[in-house]
Amino acid sequence: MTDEMEAANEKEDVTNQANNQIPITAVGCSTDENDISKQFFELCQGLTSGELVTSSNFKMSEAMSAIELMEPKMDVGVGSRHIKTLDNAINMGLYADDYPMQLAVLDATLAMMVGWIDGSSLGSTVWTNIMLANVKNLRHPIFHPFCAGVNLLVRNIHALVNTVGNLEELPEDFNPQALFMTTKWASRGEIVAMIRDQIAVLSQIGKTWTACPRASQICTAITCRLEFVVLLLEIMGVLVPPEIENPHYDQRLGHMVLQNDHAVVNGFQDEVQPEERVDEDKEELKNNDLAKEVVQNMVEQFVGKVAEEGVKKGVEAAAKGNNGGPPSPASAPESPAEDPKQEDEEETEDSETVESDLDDYQFKPNFELAQILVQRMIVVAKCIKDTVILGRKSPDNVDGDYSWLTPFEPKACIRLTPACFPRSVKIPTRQEAADWWYDCSLRIENLVQVCPRSVKDLNTLFYFAKSFTLDADVFTRSLLQVCMFPTDSHLCGHDERTVADPIEVTLINCYSPQVLRQDSPAFKDPECRILYNTFLQQMTKLAITIYSSFGCNLSRQRDRLETALEDLATCQYHAIELDDRIDLVMIDSGQIGRREENMSFQSVVTFVFNNLLATSHHYFELGFRMDLYVPYEFTYIFWFLGDLEARWQMTTMERSREIQLNFYRQSPFFRAADETMTKQRHIYEQEMICRMESHKFNVLNQMSMIWMSEGMIKLTVALIRMKVFRMPDGGDEAERLRFERRFEPYQCLGSPLNVTYEEFKQRSGVDDMYKQPLIDLIDRAAQNFEEGFVRLQKLDNSKEQNQDTNHIIAIAKANSFACKILKSIDVKEKRIEWSFQKDFPIFPVLTIKSIAPPAPKPKAVAPLAEPESDSTTTSPSAKKTEPVSPSVKPTSSPAKPVTPKPDSPSVKSASTPSKPVTPNTKQAPSKPVTPNAKSASSTPSKPESPPNSKPASTPSKPPSEPATPPVKPAETPSVTSTPSQPASSKKGKIRTKRRSRSFPNQI
Structure with missing residues (x-):
């Protein structure tokens, strides 16, 4: 039966059912079939719980898909029987000369792209614009080039993310889509030319609208949207290898097809003869800009080599002709063209030369051209950000899913959405999307400027990657990975520079192993060279693994770092073998008598251990960024960060400094007298000064982290003892x-680094902190925080590498001041929270806020029919007494305070991470808070013990410690301007403050 007949029968059935000509059964089947519902349910009673009936022509996935399709709440659920088509949109006024509506459509499409990049599926975001799936049928001068450019841009981003492979969750969003595999796409050159032609037309039209400034502004705004798409395509063209943009791209010129990406178009082959297609390919290849650029690069790269080989052949032929004379007529052919063997040999040599030359070609990102393009893109993105308001206003000023715009249909491409559970699709507004694209332009500018300069050593390489990916999205993270490793391990596509080069540079400059010094006997030892190559190979693989993890979101980064810690243990084993062999060779050569006399003793092991500690620190930093740690875990978390990690990191840095100074004193530059050596010595000393300056900052930062970690441990124990928050059950x-x-x-x-719980309890002294006086414990915590920032204030923190120092100073000052306030307040009347800085989340800031009093209830108003004689008196019926806590007398205390809701306006914090208040800051005097009589009683109490330890034997006369610290009115600073609250109010609880995410939703 054909499709037309089936459609006619379905239409007839629907008409008959509407006219009540065919009775409908309860189960919805036709009359010629039997109703088996009763028999089916009887058979189901024989099944036990969990038992499943299977069949050869039935699968559970089919049943689940059917259920999902019939449920409108699901992502693939069909909620309506009618889906808007392009013809419907045209009839609704899609092609009307409504420039505000056209501008709104362009902005909405860009907003849908942001929603897709931030984690939603294509079918629920980008493809809800029905014009994108029908570009060939569009006949609009603005929509047609714009939609063609957006389609190519989406496909390029889709291919980029899949090629990099940094996406491990939500596979349905970036898996190969049917629209990409069954559609023929125009080349980038054609689309760019088409958009630029329309930009030129709109520019001329805008100049003629001098009488209507608003129309001219809208015309300029539309031009900016078109140019923005062009700039994104061109930037990806110069930074991304062409095989990512074109899956049929081939580096050999004879097989380069830039415009025919897919041979299958809508299920059938192109009706073009092979001979005609070859001629068309050759003609289009001549007019293609990318092909010309590739050919020109190849010619410039290999013309010298080909010319040199041609000169050598000519010289050899001339030498043979002069020395041997002319060939005999019997052996020589009549003409050179008549010798088929010679022709075959020449053709073979030429083809081999061309193939070898083409095989040497490697893609290199053009960062210089990308910088020019991105500067223009920033200007255009700023214009888009400022002109969003010129578009059509949405109903009730809510953009929503943009279904109020003509070309948008939420269920347009529901057939292309894979079956999945319902998710909350977050679609940004047009203004939010414009801000996002502007920030994306700034991130791309940072990438193209810093990426080629970050490959000089290992520290710079990973510092830039770590800082860049914190605010990046999946698109820019993938772009960074491709720019750094376009094809293989060669950095930025460089012919000779691989990941091993920054590793060796860092080893030579900071640790100077004997195996890399040409005047050392270890350099000439074959076994040392073999061990060193093995070690370098392992470190190179590890560096690529860690760098590729920066392309993932924070959760996947943390998972991959756990594997990297195991790989670092393997590198540590190879480093120990290499250092042992170096010491043995140095002793056998007679240069040293003992291993410890080696100037670079254990240098390779120190290098690996330093990188192990840096990886561990980043691992914990990611945990703080994702709010994985709760406050009662801060004792052992900060003990590990301070007593183990920071102390050993400082030890490795001091060892590196010692090695560098030892080699500098033994170098020939140290006692140079002639002018040449003096100049070299000056250059060498300048490099040493820069390294020592950076080393000083790093050592002091680690020392401050040690002090701050000790302060965090003491402050956490104090908060537990003050009943601000309790430990979980379990002991x-x-x-x-x-x-x-x-x-x-x-x-x-x-x-x-591998420690046990018993070692933590013994070395940290946490149990003893529960026995110390509470006031003394808080004072010691404040003293630790002060030690953390006193030394750092004297340094110059203007350099970018030393920005961590500024964050440490601000956090230490804020926590020190918070400790002093904590001694003189009643924690029952305050709300205490931990807040984290976005740029430095490894250490939290303690904030103390007052609990807002309850809103007063409105007084009853007498009715108008019974006016009162005296305005100052109130009728008895209007008086209402406030509910009073049973433990407080109504005449002496106000109402019981209520903890404010999260969305209520909070009172000014006593200490904030952005602008900490120093302890000497002058504040207005305030009335001291009077504690409750019961809490202020002088009855001695037993000393507190750790909540998770067994009760130890106590002395006969334990030291007294009040449940609430005593109040000192003379030292009480003014925290807030709210009136003091009774001591019997609700207990304050500490909560880890959930900071607002600065990153987009990771895909």
């Missing part, structure tokens, strides 16, 4: 399990 055994789970990735490592 010491539950605490041990939490400790082992947090440090599970370190079990593959040896000492000193």
Whole structure:
């Protein structure tokens, strides 16, 4: 039966049912079939719970898909029987000369692209614009080039993310889509030319609208949208390898097809003869700009080589002719063209030369041209950001899913959306999308400027990648990975520079192993060279693994760093073997008598351990950024960060400094007298000064982190003892399990990073902190924070590498001041929170806020029919007494305070991370808070013990410690301007402040 007949029968059935000509059964089947519902349910009673009936022609996935399609709440659910088509949109006025509506459509399409990049599927965002799937049928001068450019841009981003492979979740969003595989796309050159032609037309039209400034502004705004798409395509063209943009791209010129990406178009082949297609390909290849650029680069790169080989052949032929004389007529052919063997040899040599030359070609990102393009893109993005208001206003000023615009249909491409559970699709507004694209332009500018300069050493390489990916999206993260490794391990497509080069530069400059010094016997030892090559190979693989993890979101980065810690343990093993062999060779050569006399003793091991500690620090930093740690875990988290990680990091830095100074004193530049050596010595000393200056900042930062970690441990114990928050149930055994789970990735490592729970309890002294006086414990915590920033204030923190120092100073000052306030307040009347800085989340800031009093209830108003004689008196019926807490007398206390809701306006914090208040800041005096009589009683109490440890034997006369610290009215600073609250109010609880995410939703 044909499709037309089936459609006619369906239409007839619907008409008959509407006219009540065919009765409909309860189960919805036709009359010629039997109703098996009763029999089916009877058979189902024989099935037990969990038992499943299977059949050869039935699958559970089919049933699930049917259920999802019939449920409108699902992502693929069909909620309506009619889906808008392009013809419907045209009839609704899509082609009307309504420039505000056209501008709104362009902005909405760009907003849908942002929603897709931020994590939603294509079918629920970009492809809801029905024009994108019908570009060939569009006949609009603005929509046609714009939609063609957006389609190509979406396909290029889709191919880029899949090629990089940094996406491990939500596979339905970036898996190969049917629209990409069954559609023929125009080349980038054609689309760019088409858009630029329309830009020129709109520019001329805008100049003629001098009488209507608003129309001219809208015309300019539309031009900016078109140019923005062009600039994005061109930037990707110069930064991304062409095989990503074109899956049929071939580096050999004879097989280069730039415009015919897919041979299958809508299920059938192109009706073009092979001979005609070859002629068309050759003609289009001549007129293609990308092909001309590739040919020109190849000619410039290999013309010298080909010319040199031609000169050599000519010289050899001339030498043979002069020395041997002319060939004999019997052996020589009549003409050179008549010798088929010679022709075959020449053709073979030429083809081999061309093939070898083409094989040497490697794509290199053009960062210079990209910088020019991105500067223009920033200007255009700024214009888009400022002209969004010129578009059509949305109903009720809510953009929503843009279904109020003519070309948008939420269910337009529902057939292309894979079956999945319902998700909350977040579609940004047009203004939010414009701001996002402007920020994206700035990120691309940062990439093209810093990326080629970040490959000089290992520290710079990873510092830029880590800082760049914190605010980047999946598009710019993938772009960074492709720019750094376009085809293989060669950095930025450089012919000779690989990842091993920054590793060797860092080793030579900071650790100077003997195996890399030409005047050392270890340099000439074959076994040392073999061990060094093995070590360098392992470190290169590890560096690529860690760098590629920066292309993922924060969660995937943290998972891959756990694997990197295991790989670092393997590198540590190879480094130990290499250092042992170097010491043995140095002793055998007679240069040293003992291993410790080696100037670079254990240099390679120190290098690996330094990178291990840096990776561990980043691992914990990602955990803080994702709010994985709760406040009662801060004791062992900050003990590990301070007492282990920071102390050992400082030790490796000091060892690196010692090695550099030892080699400088032994270098020939140290005692140079002639002018040439003096100049070289001056250059060498300048490099040493720069490294030592950076080293000083890093060492002081680590020292400050040690002090701040000790302060965090003491402050956390004090808050537990003050009942601000309680430990979870389970006792010491539950605490041990939490400790082992947090440090599970370190079990593959040896000492000193692999520690046990007993070692933590013994070395940290946490149990003793529960026995010390509470006031003394808080004072010691404040003193630790002060030690953390006193030394750092004297340094110059203007350099970018030392920005961490500014964050440490601000956090230390804020926590020190918060400790002093904490001693003189009643924590029951305050709300205490931990807040984290976006740029430096490794250390939180303690904020203290007052609990807002309850809103007063409105007084009853007497009715107008019974006016009162005296305006100052109130009728008895209008008086209402406030509810009073049973423990407080109504005559002496106000109403019981209520904890404010999260969305209520908060009172000014006592200490904020952005602008900490110094302890000497002058504040207005305020009335001291009077504690409750019960809490202020002088009855001695037993000393507190750790909540997760067994009660120890106490002395006969334990030191007294009040449940609430005593109040000192003379030292009480003014925290807020709110009136003091009774001591019997609701207890304040500490909560980790959930900071607003500065990153877009990761895909």
